[in-house]
Amino acid sequence: MKLHDFLIPPTFGIAPPGLVLPRRDAPPPPPVTEGRDRASTGMAHLLRPGEVDLSHGVILYLEDISVSFDGFKALNSLNLAIDAGELRCIIGPNGAGKTTMMDVITGKTRPDAGRAFFGQTIDLTRLSEPQIAHAGIGRKFQKPTVFDSHSVFENLELAMKTDKRVRRSLLATLEDATRDRIAETLRLIHLDGQADRAAGLLSHGQKQWLEIGMLLMQEPKLLLLDEPAAGMTDDETARTAELFKSLAGSHSLIVIEHDMAFIEQLGGKVTVLHEGAVLAEGDLAAVQNDQRVIEVYLGR
Amino acid sequence: MSRTPFVVRFLAATPKSGWLALGAFAALFLVLLPLLNLAVPQGSPFHVSDYAITLTGKILCYAIVAVALDLIWGYAGILSLGHGLFFALGGYAFGMYLMRSIGRDGAYKSELPDFMVFLDWKELPWYWAGSDSFLWALFLAVALPGLLAFVFGFFAFRSRIKGVYFSIITQALTFAAMLLFFRNETGFGGNNGFTDFKRILGHSVTSPEMRVVLFALSALTLMAALVLGRWLVGSKYGRVLAAIRDAESRVMFLGYNPLHYKLFIWTVSAMLCGLAGALYVPQVGIINPSEMSPANSIEIAIWVAVGGRGTLVGPVIGATLVNLSKSYFTQAFPDYWLFFLGALFVAVTLWLPDGVVGLWRRLRGSASPFEKGGREGDFAGVAKDPAVGEIPPSPPLEKGGGGGILPKGGDK
Numbered sequence: 001m002k003l004h005d006f007l008i009p010p011t012f013g014i015a016p017p018g019l020v021l022p023r024r025d026a027p028p029p030p031p032v033t034e035g036r037d038r039a040s041t042g043m044a045h046l047l048r049p050g051e052v053d054l055s056h057g058v059i060l061y062l063e064d065i066s067v068s069f070d071g072f073k074a075l076n077s078l079n080l081a082i083d084a085g086e087l088r089c090i091i092g093p094n095g096a097g098k099t100t101m102m103d104v105i106t107g108k109t110r111p112d113a114g115r116a117f118f119g120q121t122i123d124l125t126r127l128s129e130p131q132i133a134h135a136g137i138g139r140k141f142q143k144p145t146v147f148d149s150h151s152v153f154e155n156l157e158l159a160m161k162t163d164k165r166v167r168r169s170l171l172a173t174l175e176d177a178t179r180d181r182i183a184e185t186l187r188l189i190h191l192d193g194q195a196d197r198a199a200g201l202l203s204h205g206q207k208q209w210l211e212i213g214m215l216l217m218q219e220p221k222l223l224l225l226d227e228p229a230a231g232m233t234d235d236e237t238a239r240t241a242e243l244f245k246s247l248a249g250s251h252s253l254i255v256i257e258h259d260m261a262f263i264e265q266l267g268g269k270v271t272v273l274h275e276g277a278v279l280a281e282g283d284l285a286a287v288q289n290d291q292r293v294i295e296v297y298l299g300r
Numbered sequence: 301m302s303r304t305p306f307v308v309r310f311l312a313a314t315p316k317s318g319w320l321a322l323g324a325f326a327a328l329f330l331v332l333l334p335l336l337n338l339a340v341p342q343g344s345p346f347h348v349s350d351y352a353i354t355l356t357g358k359i360l361c362y363a364i365v366a367v368a369l370d371l372i373w374g375y376a377g378i379l380s381l382g383h384g385l386f387f388a389l390g391g392y393a394f395g396m397y398l399m400r401s402i403g404r405d406g407a408y409k410s411e412l413p414d415f416m417v418f419l420d421w422k423e424l425p426w427y428w429a430g431s432d433s434f435l436w437a438l439f440l441a442v443a444l445p446g447l448l449a450f451v452f453g454f455f456a457f458r459s460r461i462k463g464v465y466f467s468i469i470t471q472a473l474t475f476a477a478m479l480l481f482f483r484n485e486t487g488f489g490g491n492n493g494f495t496d497f498k499r500i501l502g503h504s505v506t507s508p509e510m511r512v513v514l515f516a517l518s519a520l521t522l523m524a525a526l527v528l529g530r531w532l533v534g535s536k537y538g539r540v541l542a543a544i545r546d547a548e549s550r551v552m553f554l555g556y557n558p559l560h561y562k563l564f565i566w567t568v569s570a571m572l573c574g575l576a577g578a579l580y581v582p583q584v585g586i587i588n589p590s591e592m593s594p595a596n597s598i599e600i601a602i603w604v605a606v607g608g609r610g611t612l613v614g615p616v617i618g619a620t621l622v623n624l625s626k627s628y629f630t631q632a633f634p635d636y637w638l639f640f641l642g643a644l645f646v647a648v649t650l651w652l653p654d655g656v657v658g659l660w661r662r663l664r665g666s667a668s669p670f671e672k673g674g675r676e677g678d679f680a681g682v683a684k685d686p687a688v689g690e691i692p693p694s695p696p697l698e699k700g701g702g703g704g705i706l707p708k709g710g711d712k
Contacts, residue, residue, distance in 0.1 A: 106553060133555035145550040147543045154539055164556045166564050171306070172536040218554065 052119035052136055052221050059084045059222050059252045060105065065114035066276075067100055074100040075111070076276035082222070087248035089263045089284075090256045092273035093296060098256045099142060101273070102224050106139050107132045118222070130164070138220030142227050142256075144207035148200030152191055152210055155199050156182045159214035181217070188243070189213035204231035212243070222252045229262045241265035260284070272296075313531035321613075322523050329360070329519035334512040350508065353515050357583045359623045360518035364576035366603045366615030367525045368569040373601070374609035375533055376565050377545030378462075382470030383573055384597035385477050386445035390574025391581040391591060392481075393444050395494035396428060397437030398505070398582060402498045414496070415489045425487045434501055441578035442571045449570030450563065457562045462548075471594050478592035493588025494581070505582050518579045522616070525572055529612045532565070541565060602645050608655025617656050 052059065060082040067075040075097045082088055092098055103109035104116055107129045116124040122135050133139075146155050160178065162168070186192040189209040194202065199210060208228060215223055225244075229237045237259070244253055244266060257263050263270060263284055270287045272280040280290045287293055314322070333356070336348040365387050372378045399413040408417040412424065430436040452473065456466060484490035497505045504510060532538050544551045544558045551558055581587045590596070599622070607618020622644070629637040652659055 108549070128557070129549075129552040130555050130557045133553050139553045141550070145547050147546050147550070149542060149546055150539060157536070158539060158543055158551075158556075159554050161555075164554070166537060166560045169537040169540055169561075170532075170535055173304070173309070214554070 053121045054084045054119055056120060057084050058082065059086075059119060060254075061115070061117040062101070062104070063115045063117075065101070065104055065111045065116060067097075067104060067109055067111050073276050075104065077114070078273075078277055080271065080278060082252055082254060084252055085249045087244060087253045087266055087268035088255070089266055089268055089270045090254060090273060091258065091263065091270060091287075092279070095275075096273040097276040098273055099226060100276075102139060102226060102254075102256070105132075105224060106137060133218065133220075134164075136219075136221035137224065138215040138218045138222070139224040140208075140211045140215050140226060140228055142230070144204065144211050144231075146199040146202075146207050146210050146214070148198065150199055151196050152186070152199055152202070153182060153195040155210055156185055156213055156217050159217040161217065161219040185213045185216055188216070190239070205233060205236045208232060209236070209240075212240070216247075220251070223247070223254070225253060225255045227256055227258065229257060229259055237262050238265065260288075310531050311527070313534045314527050318526075318530060322526070325519070325523060329356075330516050334516060338508060338512060350511060353511055354583055355627060357511070357515040357518050358580065359620055360515070360522050361576045361580040361583070362600075362603065362623055363616040363619040364518070364522050364525050364579075365573050365600055366607065366619040367522070367529055367612060368572035368576070369600050370604045370607075370609060370612070370615040371529055371532065371572075372562075372565050372569045373604060374611070374614075375538060375545065376541045376562055378562060378566065379464075379467045379601065380470045380566075380569075381467045381594065381597045381601060382472075382474035383569070383600050384594075385470075385474035385592050386449060386570040386573035387577040387580070387600075388477075388481075388587065388589075388591035389445045389448065390441040390577030391587040392488055392494070392577075393440035393574070394437050394578035395497075395581050395587045396431040396440075397434055398497040398500065399489075399494050400428075400432040401500065402496065405498050406496070413489070413494075415484075415492065416487075419484055428487070438578065441574045443574075445574035445577075446567050446571040450567045453563045453566040454559075457559045457566075471597065474592050474597050475594050478589045478594075481589035481592060489588070491589060493586060495586040495588075497582060497585055500582060505585070511583070514579060514583050518576075518583070521575060521579060526612055526616075528568075532568070533612070537561070537564075599641070602641065602648075604655075605648050606644065606652075606655055608657030610654075611657045614655050614657040621656065 058081050060080070062078055062080040065075050065078040066073065074095075078097065078101060080101070090098055090101070100109060104111050105124060107124060107127055111125060118124050118132075118135055118137060124132060124137075127135065147158065150158070157174070157178070160181065162172075182195075183192070186195055189212060191202075191206060191210060191213065194206070199207065202210060208231060212225070212228060215225075228244075229240050232240060241262060244255065247253060248268070253268075255263075255266060255268075267284075270282065270284050271278055272287055272290075272293050274296050279296060280287050280293050282290075333348055333353065336346055337350070337353050340347045365383060368386075369380060369383050372380060402413065404411060406414040406417075408414055410417045412421065416424070424431075431440075456469060461469065480486055481488050481493075482491050488494070499505055500510065533541075540551065540556055540561055544556075544561055548558055577587075577591075603618040603622050604615045605618065606622055607616065608614030622641075625640070626637060629640055633640075648655065654661070
């Protein structure tokens with residue numbers, strides 16, 4: 001089932017034809033009560049990570065999400081659905097609500113209204129940040145946040161998917177399999193020579209890579225990447241795009257970016273956010289030629 | 301690897317050089333000093349006086365407290381200004397046993413402690429039950445501070461109280477406890493507290509042998525605290541803790557629950573303080589509510605700051621230096637001690653952010669710049685949360701070879 005079959009954002013009604021293809025005969029989203037019931041049973045899934053219910057081919061639903069800060073509507077009835085295995089780019093001017101949207105998905109911000117589901121069963125609005133991380137959503141922050149005083153190796157070690165309760169951490173030892181996995185990730189993010197270096201000494205681009213590596217160590221189903229290519233050289237940007245494209249399919253990715261060249265390299269569907277809601281959606285060329293998108297970016 | 305027995309891994313966490321240092325420490329404090337005190341006659345220049353033994357024993361107890369505070373301040377970035385409370389609670393718990401073991405030798409020749417007779421109480425309050433048992437008192441001395449810390453920490457950390465706010469609340473907590481213990485009706489001797497102890501397990505508290513035994517036990521406990529600390533800090537748990545100190549939100553998004561991590565070290569730290577308090581009280585012979593005064597707790601933080609946060613040996617050095625100068629100053633210039641202490645704190649904050657140990661490392665040129673990574677400048681323990689989720693800076697619309705949002709020539 002395709003994205004638009006499932007969800008018809010209200011803003012699509014005024015979108016010019018050809019840009020998006022809303023289908024009026026799409027089945028309605030699951031009723032609220034049913035969703036709530038399932039969500040409570042969905043809690044059991046958390047104990048066994050990797051149990052995201054993808055039976056409808058959709059990994060993330062955001063429905064009518066609203067968030068306001070002191071009267072300012074950061075998100076205004078946002079509707080968004082991400083297919084399993086999809087690579088989605090999100091663009092939008094400053095204050096469009098991109099980071100707030102990620103905060104809602106990862107549990108940092110609770111929405112004032114609306115529903116957020118991970119797969120069919122997991123109600124994100126009811127879980128804490130660590131629970132959401134365990135469920136399989138990994139996040140890379142806009143400003144690269146690595147643990148400066150830890151070595152690159154330790155950063156990856158801490159990120160690795162494992163039992164993260166206190167007792168396990170107290171007794172944890174480094175297994176050979178763990179070392180291998182970390183070494184593999186180090187190669188993937190081109191930091192194999194820097195394993196013992198303090199992460200705080202890395203260049204900005206390398207920190208971005210390290211954070212991506214940490215994300216991969218978590219083995220998430222859905223990766224949220226906030227400006228992953230910021231501060232990278234053109235060469236690094238191209239390699240990042242290659243990496244993300246290779247991840248798509250087995251993972252779902254949401255990439256927030258401002259760098260249009262990077263988005264072009266990624267080649268996925270693009271969603272434009274504006275004033276907390278979806279303004280347009282489609283491939284990059286179509287979005288770039290959308291009159292309203294041009295207006296939003298150039299100002300009136 | 302995982303088959304290595306736990307005890308071996310626990311002990312192996314302390315490196316060889318650490319064990320050598322501990323061995324030297326043990327030789328000095330468990331053998332040499334006791335011998336020089338007990339076996340060498342008083343006139344000899346090698347004789348170590350009773351005063352020196354008691355003072356050193358006191359400082360050893362303080363050093364345990366300093367190590368305990370450093371575990372949460374230096375390694376988890378949580379500054380407690382109320383650690384004196386846990387120390388005093390441990391002291392009071394053991395003090396109850398000491399009071400009971402006075403028996404009928406008190407001023408009023410009663411089974412009840414003197415202050416209860418004075419208040420005209422006819423029987424022990426319920427919470428004094430079992431206080432005549434040495435083991436129960438020892439258990440209480442560790443468990444009470446641990447329980448209080450657990451409950452307090454649970455609510456404070458769950459509410460995500462951090463930085464100066466947390467420090468202020470701990471300060472208020474110890475102040476409130478002090479007021480409570482000052483009341484006679486609380487049943488802990490009011491402002492006089494407990495004193496005039498006679499014996500432990502039937503042996504006189506004031507005998508030279510008992511003095512040396514308590515001294516040696518304090519030294520042993522300090523060594524155990526250091527080995528425990530080294531293991532905690534070197535484990536994956538310790539790395540997560542340091543990560544929480546540096547970037548708590550990031551740790552949460554990795555799937556760790558900082559609440560549990562902080563709560564564990566916080567409770568362990570309080571229990572260590574309680575143990576130190578239990579060792580301290582029989583050595584100084586008195587415990588009263590002034591031990592809970594906020595100034596005492598602040599002083600503990602100064603010991604750690606002077607010695608060097610985020611190192612295990614630092615707090616020991618800091619507690620020793622500050623307390624030695626304290627006993628010198630309070631005799632030589634009794635009016636100026638607090639000024640000196642304040643000046644010391646300011647000086648360390650300004651010029652020695654990593655304390656004596658940091659200075660030593662800098663002089664040897666072995667300081668790794670990331671020993672202190674991200675902590676410089678947040679002396680009050682206010683770990684700066686990384687700019688996670690803050691309002692994004694104005695992003696560049698154009699970068700490198702890529703165009704802006706609009707396609708090239710999009711203004712057609």
